[in-house]
Each structure stands twice: as structure tokens, then as C-alpha cells.
Amino acid sequence: xxxxxxxxxxxxxxxxxxxxxxxxxxxxxxxxxxxxxxxxxxxxxxxxxxxxxxxxxxxxxxxxxxxxxxxxxxxxxxxxxxxxxxxxxxxxxxxxxxxxxxxxxxxxxxxxxxxxxxxxxxxxxxxxxxxxxxxxxxxxxxxxxxxxxxxxxxxxxxxxxxxxxxxxxxxxxxxxxxxxxxxxxxxxxxxxxxxxxxxxxxxxxxxxxxxxxxxxxxxxxxxxxxxxxxxxxxxxxxxxxxxxxxxxxxxxxxxxxxxxxxxxxxxxxxxxxxxxxxxxxxx
DNA sequence: ATGGCTCGCCCAGCGAGA
Numbered sequence: 001x002x003x004x005x006x007x008x009x010x011x012x013x014x015x016x017x018x019x020x021x022x023x024x025x026x027x028x029x030x031x032x033x034x035x036x037x038x039x040x041x042x043x044x045x046x047x048x049x050x051x052x053x054x055x056x057x058x059x060x061x062x063x064x065x066x067x068x069x070x071x072x073x074x075x076x077x078x079x080x081x082x083x084x085x086x087x088x089x090x091x092x093x094x095x096x097x098x099x100x101x102x103x104x105x106x107x108x109x110x111x112x113x114x115x116x117x118x119x120x121x122x123x124x125x126x127x128x129x130x131x132x133x134x135x136x137x138x139x140x141x142x143x144x145x146x147x148x149x150x151x152x153x154x155x156x157x158x159x160x161x162x163x164x165x166x167x168x169x170x171x172x173x174x175x176x177x178x179x180x181x182x183x184x185x186x187x188x189x190x191x192x193x194x195x196x197x198x199x200x201x202x203x204x205x206x207x208x209x210x211x212x213x214x215x216x217x218x219x220x221x222x223x224x225x226x227x228x229x230x231x232x233x234x235x236x237x238x239x240x241x242x243x244x245x246x247x248x249x250x251x252x253x254x255x256x257x258x259x260x261x262x263x264x265x266x267x268x269x270x271x272x273x274x275x276x277x278x279x280x281x282x283x
Numbered sequence: 284a285t286g287g288c289t290c291g292c293c294c295a296g297c298g299a300g301a
Binding site for chain 2: 023190229
């Protein structure tokens with residue numbers, strides 16, 4: 001596969017942000033991009049059909065939006081200052097017939113929910129995911145989440161066969177370790193921290209060689225990307241780190257920063273998530 | 284111990300989120 005490689009001399013910044021409705025959060029996202037003119041912003045939970053995605057405000061700021069959405073639920077987008085090539089949405093288009101028949105069928109079924117978009121920017125294959133929430137441990141949606149992650153693995157394997165430079169980000173709806181949660185009380189029975197979810201994420205992502213960019217730079221707990229609207233979760237700093245950047249080995253070496261910007265979570269009518277930013281030195 | 288909020292949905296409580 002050949003890519004138009006756009007050469008960027010400065011480090012490339014990529015952010016991930018679950019905005020919980022792009023229409024409700026539009027002004028906040030525009031304001032944030034104005035103050036943080038990064039190259040690529042990956043959004044989750046846009047909650048809008050493609051015909052209604054607000055493209056013009058981003059184009060006016062110099063960002064080309066690429067998106068796939070549905071009514072009311074889910075929806076992902078990649079906003080980029082740089083040219084994006086090889087755009088693809090969903091699991092099935094990438095998997096093609098490389099996977100077994102059962103996996104292909106699952107992929108098509110999962111693609112009804114708009115949770116996956118990818119494109120190549122500056123020679124980097126960017127993958128933006130909105131992993132299913134899972135509702136409650138043991139529920140039907142929980143099984144859906146685990147099965148979805150089992151298809152993510154062959155999806156990523158296929159991409160790794162084409163490029164060693166993969167930057168995977170999104171709302172994973174899983175805290176990998178206890179230090180990623182404000183408390184470890186009841187974690188085994190809690191959605192987002194059960195051992196089966198963690199194992200599914202390790203199997204789909206980490207076992208392929210991807211590593212959590214945030215932990216390259218910060219070992220302490222107490223760093224979160226999501227706080228529950230209820231119970232005054234943000235005011236009491238009862239948070240979870242569930243929004244991640246995972247980098248393939250070649251890119252992990254190139255990472256020079258990974259930070260969480262808490263400022264948008266302090267605004268009036270915020271998303272319950274806040275942006276997480278990585279910086280890659282590709283020179 | 285339970286439920287706290289916020290979103291979109293053809294406008295009113297309800298499913299979904301995490």
C-alpha cells in the first residue's frame with residue numbers, strides 16, 4: 001500500500017476526546033481547538049447522523065472532518081489539519097476475507113454501531129475507537145463488549161501487517177490497572193474494571209505489542225480522563241482513566257509526551273470526559 | 284444501601300451512558 005506522506009517537521013500532536021454529543025459540545029470543541037491547534041483530534045460519542053455533522057465550523061478552523069455516526073448513539077470522527085488518506089470505517093472493511101467466517105460475521109454485526117474509524121496522517125495509521133460501555137458485569141451488553149474486543153484483535157493484526165506505525169486512541173471504557181481508578185473498592189463487580197474486561201483489552205491490544213503512551217511518562221495514580229456526572233464525581237475527584245493512546249513499538253519510541261487536559265471538564269455543561277493528548281516526534 | 288446527572292428522542296418520560 002502506498003500513502004501520500006505529508007512531511008511534518010515539528011512533533012505531531014493527536015488528541016482523543018469523548019464529547020458526549022458533538023452538537024451540544026460544538027462551541028467547547030471549537031474553543032479548545034482554537035487554544036490547542038493540534039494536528040489531529042479524534043472524537044467519540046458524536047451522536048449525530050453523517051448528514052447533520054457540523055463540518056463548516058471545523059473547516060473554518062482549518063480542520064477537515066471525517067466521521068461516521070448514527071442517530072442518538074455512538075459516532076466517531078477524525079478532525080485533521082493535515083491530509084488524511086486510506087480512511088475506513090468499521091471492522092469489516094479492514095478485515096475483508098482475512099479473518100475466519102465467524103469473525104467476519106461478527107464484524108459485520110458490530111459495524112451496525114458506529115464505533116470505529118481510521119485514516120493515515122503523516123505516515124501514521126490513526127485508529128479511533130469507541131469501545132462499548134457494557135452496562136453491567138454479566139449483562140448482555142457486557143458480553144457484547146467482550147466479543148467486540150475479540151474482533152478488535154484481528155482488526156489490529158491486519159493493520160499491523162500493513163504498517164508498523166499505528167497510533168490507536170479512543171474511549172476504551174476500561175481502566176487497565178487499579179491506579180487508573182480513584183478507588184479499588186468493588187472493582188471486580190464494577191463495569192470498566194472487571195478482570196475479564198482488562199484481559200480482553202490486554203489480549204486485543206497489549207499482546208500485539210501496543211503500549212499505553214500515558215505510562216511511558218507518568219507512573220503515579222490519580223490521573224483521570226472521566227468523572228461521573230452524578231455524585232459530584234469531578235468535584236470530589238472520583239475519576240477513572242479510561243481514555244487511552246496505545247502505540248505500536250516503532251511509535252512508542254517516538255512518543256515525547258502524553259498529557260490529560262482537565263480544563264474542559266471544569267466548564268459549564270461539560271462532557272463527562274476530557275481530552276488526552278500525545279505528542280510524536282517523527283523527525 | 285441507593286441514587287445522584289446528562290444526552291437525544293418528533294416534546295415526555297425513558298433508555299443509555301459509565
